[in-house]
Structures are given as structure tokens and as C-alpha cells.
Amino acid sequence: MMLAGILVKPGVIELRETEVPKPSQGELLVKIKAALTCGTDLKAFRRGHPVIPMPGLFGHEFSGIVSEVGRGITRFKKGDAIMAVHSAPCLACRYCRKELYNLCENIMHTKILGAFAEYILLPPHIVRQNVFHKPQNLSFEEAAFLEPLSCVVHGMESLHVKKNDHALIIGSGPVGLLHLLLLKEKGVQVTVMDKHDSKLKVATKLGADFVMLHDSRYSPSPNSSHQGRGHNPSSLLPLDKGRMGGVIIPSPPVEEGKGEGYSKIKNVIEDFDYVFECTGMPEVWEASVNYVRRGGTVVLFGGCKSGTTVSYDTERLHYDEITLKGVFHYTPADVKKAYKLLCSKKLNVSRLISGRFPLKQTQKAFEKLSKGVGIKYAIIP
Numbered sequence: 042m043m044l045a046g047i048l049v050k051p052g053v054i055e056l057r058e059t060e061v062p063k064p065s066q067g068e069l070l071v072k073i074k075a076a077l078t079c080g081t082d083l084k085a086f087r088r089g090h091p092v093i094p095m096p097g098l099f100g101h102e103f104s105g106i107v108s109e110v111g112r113g114i115t116r117f118k119k120g121d122a123i124m125a126v127h128s129a130p131c132l133a134c135r136y137c138r139k140e141l142y143n144l145c146e147n148i149m150h151t152k153i154l155g156a157f158a159e160y161i162l163l164p165p166h167i168v169r170q171n172v173f174h175k176p177q178n179l180s181f182e183e184a185a186f187l188e189p190l191s192c193v194v195h196g197m198e199s200l201h202v203k204k205n206d207h208a209l210i211i212g213s214g215p216v217g218l219l220h221l222l223l224l225k226e227k228g229v230q231v232t233v234m235d236k237h238d239s240k241l242k243v244a245t246k247l248g249a250d251f252v253m254l255h256d257s258r259y260s261p262s263p264n265s266s267h268q269g270r271g272h273n274p275s276s277l278l279p280l281d282k283g284r285m286g287g288v289i290i291p292s293p294p295v296e297e298g299k300g301e302g303y304s305k306i307k308n309v310i311e312d313f314d315y316v317f318e319c320t321g322m323p324e325v326w327e328a329s330v331n332y333v334r335r336g337g338t339v340v341l342f343g344g345c346k347s348g349t350t351v352s353y354d355t356e357r358l359h360y361d362e363i364t365l366k367g368v369f370h371y372t373p374a375d376v377k378k379a380y381k382l383l384c385s386k387k388l389n390v391s392r393l394i395s396g397r398f399p400l401k402q403t404q405k406a407f408e409k410l411s412k413g414v415g416i417k418y419a420i421i422p
């Protein structure tokens with residue numbers, strides 16, 4: 042028997058005894074060594090989620106040790122340390138045939154959940170495509186970043202981000218901060234905006250060049266439509282203190298790495314080459330086009346509640362050639378890239394882990410996250 046965390050209903054996680062699954066042909070049984078909380082899990086914990094049925098297993102970022110191997114598997118053996126993601130494309134549907142693997146028609150309903158447990162069973166299509174050997178110098182916690190990092194790699198894949206480009210990340214949660222680590226690795230100058238002071242302090246520690254504190258309303262800048270924007274560099278969109286909350290400077294700038302205050306405080310909105318929307322709030326989706334330069338790209342990473350709509354200034358999209366890019370999930374090629382990045386240890390992702398909880402205290406980790414305390418917690422069975 043094994044213990045598994047079941048999300049019974051919003052706000053309630055129960056640990057239940059269940060059978061340890063037996064791997065059939067092509068399957069791997071993995072003993073989980075580390076699992077990570079994620080924004081999607083938190084959404085499910087707070088209010089339910091369309092792709093996380095309740096009551097049910099949950100958690101999808103993990104790494105572990107192979108405990109039993111199904112027939113036909115040669116690439117892995119009992120005792121191997123592995124890292125994996127929880128989905129893989131079918132390779133047969135019309136999207137897979139067009140090599141749009143992240144949009145595979147089956148990828149969502151053939152994914153697996155249940156990382157907050159002692160064991161997880163990996164089905165053949167995942168084993169074949171998205172399971173990797175964990176190198177020894179990578180901790181199990183770091184290895185569990187493979188899934189979220191794959192998402193971030195995917196969003197960045199088609200952008201041609203170059204050294205010294207300017208990027209704005211809106212939203213300093215786990216995903217926004219992973220964007221920060223990856224962009225800094227590419228030599229980009231990064232500004233992070235968030236409405237929580239404490240989260241910006243984390244962004245500063247992780248290497249953000251600038252941070253912007255925002256109030257609870259990300260309302261569009263009053264300059265967003267006319268007034269010669271895009272023709273005159275001096276008409277960059279300023280933070281209007283009245284409407285946008287302005288910039289609050291809570292502590293004097295300190296040297297980077299000191300961890301107390303902010304490295305630098307940005308008080309003027311530039312025309313960024315790239316804007317990464319990482320909040321999943323429709324009003325932020327709308328406001329994000331106000332920060333991008335002409336010809337720039339807004340990456341819409343944060344998923345909004347289903348049924349929500351947004352509207353955009355046509356002038357910005359047409360005359361200023363702004364690209365709005367929705368991104369979702371990842372392809373096996375993205376996962377391979379993320380794997381190599383993690384193995385290189387360049388990103389130092391463990392800095393995003395705010396603490397550890399034993400499996401039995403999974404509920405506690407989510408209660409903390411619900412209160413806005415912490416970025417990501419590791420759940421250790």
C-alpha cells in the first residue's frame with residue numbers, strides 16, 4: 042500500500058492509502074523523491090480546475106527513482122534516478138502530424154496526475170518520449186523543475202530573444218521567476234512587475250535588473266491610444282501615478298545580491314522588446330500591450346479563467362505591428378531543451394523553492410501558497 046494525496050474538494054487535501062500500481066508493458070513505476078507545487082495546483086486547491094477532476098490525485102511536477110519496470114523497457118532499470126513530465130503527445134492526431142505536438146488533441150486527457158504520492162505510474166507514451174535519466178549532480182528537487190521549465194522554454198522558443206534585449210515580466214510568481222532565470226541566462230535586461238512587494242524582493246535576489254511595484258489594478262495607461270506614441274521616443278508610456286498606482290519605493294536601492302531591498306527601481310515604462318504576461322488576469326492581458334515597443338511581442342503565458350474575453354487597441358496591433366503570442370504547454374523538443382538546461386545547472390532553479398513539507402503536510406503547503414506565502418514548495422514523501 043502507499044499514501045497518495047487526494048484533492049477532495051477545493052481547500053481539502055486528504056492522504057489516502059491506495060494500492061501501489063503494477064506496471065504493465067511499457068510502463069514505469071516511479072518512487073517519488075520530490076514533487077513541487079505549481080500555480081495550476083494552487084488554482085485547483087482554491088477553486089477547482091477544469092483539467093484536475095475532484096476528488097482525485099493531483100500534483101504533476103516530480104522526480105524519483107524507478108521502482109519497477111514493465112515488460113519491453115530497456116532504457117531504464119530498477120534503481121535509476123529519473124526526471125519526467127506528466128504528458129506526451131499521441132503522434133497520430135492531425136496536430137501531431139503537423140508537428141504541433143503541444144497542441145495534440147490527446148495530450149491533455151492522456152496526461153497523468155498524482156505527484157503528491159509515494160509512487161506514480163508512468164504510461165508508455167510518456168516513458169517513450171519524456172522520461173530522462175537524472176544526473177547525479179542535480180538534486181531531485183531541481184530535477185522536478187523539468188515540467189514547469191519546459192512550459193517556459195516553449196514560450197520562448199520562437200522569439201529569437203537576443204542578448205541585451207529588454208524584457209518585462211508581469212507577475213512575479215513561480216512561472217514569472219522561471220522566465221526571469223531563463224532570460225538572465227540569455228543576457229537579457231529584465232524588469233519584473235508585481236503588485237506584491239515581497240515577490241519583487243525575490244525577483245531582485247534572483248537577478249532582475251529592475252522591478253516595478255504595481256497596485257491591484259493593472260489599468261491601461263492613459264497614453265495607450267493616441268498622443269503620438271511610437272513616433273516620438275519621449276512619449277514612452279509613463280506610469281501615471283493616479284491611475285496606475287505609480288511606483289512605490291519601499292526601501293532604498295541596495296547593491297544586488299544583498300537581498301534587502303531592490304537592485305534598481307524603474308519608474309518609467311520603456312518600450313520593451315518583449316513582454317511576458319504571467320498572471321492569467323484578463324485586465325493584465327489587456328494592459329500588457331502598453332509596455333511593448335513597436336514591432337515587439339507580448340507573450341500571453343498566464344491562462345485566464347475560461348469564458349473571459351479581452352479587447353485591444355487596433356492601432357497598436359496594426360500600425361505598431363505588435364505581436365500577441367499565446368503559448369500553451371510544450372513539445373518533446375522543448376522538454377529536451379529544458380532537460381539540458383537543468384543538467385547544465387546554469388539556472389540554479391532551487392532558488393525558487395521556499396520550503397519543504399512532508400507528504401502528509403501537503404495541505405499546509407497549499408494553505409501557505411493560498412495566503413501568498415512562498416513561491417514553490419517541495420513535497421517530500
Ligand SMILES: [Zn+2]
Binds near residue numbers: 079081101102188189
Ligand atoms: Zn506545473
Ligand SMILES: [Zn+2]
Binds near residue numbers: 145146
Ligand atoms: Zn496528437
